[in-house]
Amino acid sequence: xxxxxxxxxxxxxxxxxxxxxxxxxxxxxxxxxxxxxxxxxxxxxxxxxxxxxxxxxxxxxxxxxxxxxxxxxxxxxxxxxxxxxxxxxxxxxxxxxxxxxx
Amino acid sequence: xxxxxxxxxxxxxxxxxxxxxxxxxxxxxxxxxxxxxxxxxxxxxxxxxxxxxxxxxxxxxxxxxxxxxxxxxxxxxxxxxxxxxxxxxxxxxxxxxxxxxx
Numbered sequence: 001x002x003x004x005x006x007x008x009x010x011x012x013x014x015x016x017x018x019x020x021x022x023x024x025x026x027x028x029x030x031x032x033x034x035x036x037x038x039x040x041x042x043x044x045x046x047x048x049x050x051x052x053x054x055x056x057x058x059x060x061x062x063x064x065x066x067x068x069x070x071x072x073x074x075x076x077x078x079x080x081x082x083x084x085x086x087x088x089x090x091x092x093x094x095x096x097x098x099x100x101x102x
Numbered sequence: 103x104x105x106x107x108x109x110x111x112x113x114x115x116x117x118x119x120x121x122x123x124x125x126x127x128x129x130x131x132x133x134x135x136x137x138x139x140x141x142x143x144x145x146x147x148x149x150x151x152x153x154x155x156x157x158x159x160x161x162x163x164x165x166x167x168x169x170x171x172x173x174x175x176x177x178x179x180x181x182x183x184x185x186x187x188x189x190x191x192x193x194x195x196x197x198x199x200x201x202x203x204x
């Protein structure tokens with residue numbers, strides 16, 4: 001299989017029973033997954049994969065997106081932030097303004 | 103925040119509406135998430151985080167677990183395989199027998 005160069009994980013706050021709840025889901029993270037996927041397709045970023053996840057224990061920063069294998073955690077990811085993250089991926093940089101503080 | 107040294111993503115086959123279905127979910131991947139988390143807690147692996155995800159498009163190999171940032175994709179992850187993966191993490195090695203073929 002082709003492994004993604006950037007695997008974007010969008011917190012969907014899923015609990016073990018499949019119920020989307022919690023901070024990220026409340027902040028429209030499910031719509032964000034769809035938005036990111038559409039943007040990835042539209043830009044033709046074949047090396048980028050988008051997955052949604054259960055709660056990643058970073059609720060105060062939600063909606064949260066993690067980019068692996070780089071390991072960059074992004075916070076407060078609106079559609080504008082999503083664009084900045086994809087711009088950074090295209091440019092080989094990092095969307096500094098949205099990084100979760102260490 | 104403390105970033106995980108090993109972030110294990112277990113495919114839960116979630117669709118956008120939150121419904122767990124598909125190959126990994128059928129193969130008890132939701133129970134696997136719980137099993138992995140309990141083993142991580144039991145072993146005291148503080149650098150390991152377990153998250154479940156939506157479908158990762160690797161259904162034929164399910165249940166699938168990805169370890170980031172190392173980027174190792176594991177297939178057919180039973181409880182025995184989960185133990186092997188955690189053993190490998192503890193030993194700084196890779197659970198070769200369960201790697202998804204390139």
